Amino acid sequence: MAQLDFAHITTTYDGAASPVLSDVSLSIASGEFVVVIGRSGCGKTTLLNIAAGFTVPDAGRVTLDGRPVTGPGAERAVVFQDDALFPWLTTAENVAFALRLRGEDKAGRREAADALLQRVGLDAFGDRPIWQLSGGQRQRIGLARALAAQPDFLLMDEPLGALDAMTREQMQELLLDISHETRAGILLITHSVEEALFLATRIVVMAPSPGRIVRSLEFDFSRRILAGESARSIKTSPEFAAARASVLDLVFDRVPA
Numbered sequence: 001m002a003q004l005d006f007a008h009i010t011t012t013y014d015g016a017a018s019p020v021l022s023d024v025s026l027s028i029a030s031g032e033f034v035v036v037i038g039r040s041g042c043g044k045t046t047l048l049n050i051a052a053g054f055t056v057p058d059a060g061r062v063t064l065d066g067r068p069v070t071g072p073g074a075e076r077a078v079v080f081q082d083d084a085l086f087p088w089l090t091t092a093e094n095v096a097f098a099l100r101l102r103g104e105d106k107a108g109r110r111e112a113a114d115a116l117l118q119r120v121g122l123d124a125f126g127d128r129p130i131w132q133l134s135g136g137q138r139q140r141i142g143l144a145r146a147l148a149a150q151p152d153f154l155l156m157d158e159p160l161g162a163l164d165a166m167t168r169e170q171m172q173e174l175l176l177d178i179s180h181e182t183r184a185g186i187l188l189i190t191h192s193v194e195e196a197l198f199l200a201t202r203i204v205v206m207a208p209s210p211g212r213i214v215r216s217l218e219f220d221f222s223r224r225i226l227a228g229e230s231a232r233s234i235k236t237s238p239e240f241a242a243a244r245a246s247v248l249d250l251v252f253d254r255v256p257a
């Protein structure tokens, strides 16, 4: 069981009129799927970059199991919208990259990469060059590469944003399965309220100027999907429609926060 804590994070970019994040506190534990949603510019990516160790806040701190996060680390894997794969490596080599950094030998790397490729449904693609893959396939490889290091936390910034609707739905189900199987804590940013409701155990709604958390809401749609209910029946249910309306009201500030 691991825990990632943001405590009273406040930070301002040079020249900005208000803090990009103001007194943001948030905890994510193993097995939780936390989805951050909010209007453009409210500081979602900045928050994720602070958790990843790419950005240092002016005040407050992020800790992992009580230890301060001072930079990037293998226990916090990042998945970007543009998959950021290495074009000079094959599919399997991309997946195994983190294992190479850990000093794993070639045979061990290939075995682990093959298992991960199978998990994301691309076992026939290990020897392909990256440029032969579709956008959805590349995003699966990005996910497999992030999982290779067996991270405690997955930090995902709009990972499915560039995919067509059908591929996106398939990827959402894959993310749910992976979250359930690995028990990694997940922090995911999306602009889609439906996606947030489908995936999240908790949705965190942010507002801009200054960037802050206005509400944290627990949902169990993802647990129902994992328990075998069909995605279609959940997405067309009255509860889902009501939840969608209330999250949208919060995002667009149509109710008192």
Ligand SMILES: Nc1ncnc2c1ncn2[C@@H]1O[C@H](COP(=O)(O)OP(=O)(O)OP(=O)(O)O)[C@@H](O)[C@H]1O
Binding pocket: 013, 014, 020, 038, 039, 040, 041, 042, 043, 044, 045, 046, 047
């Ligand atoms: N490196 C930077 N230097 C200066 N300002 C920045 C920097 N990165 C982001 N900003 C500004 O900080 C604010 C928040 O940006 P951020 O990317 O965190 O928001 P976001 O909620 O992820 O936005 P979006 O939904 O559009 O991706 C924006 O006004 C942005 O222009």
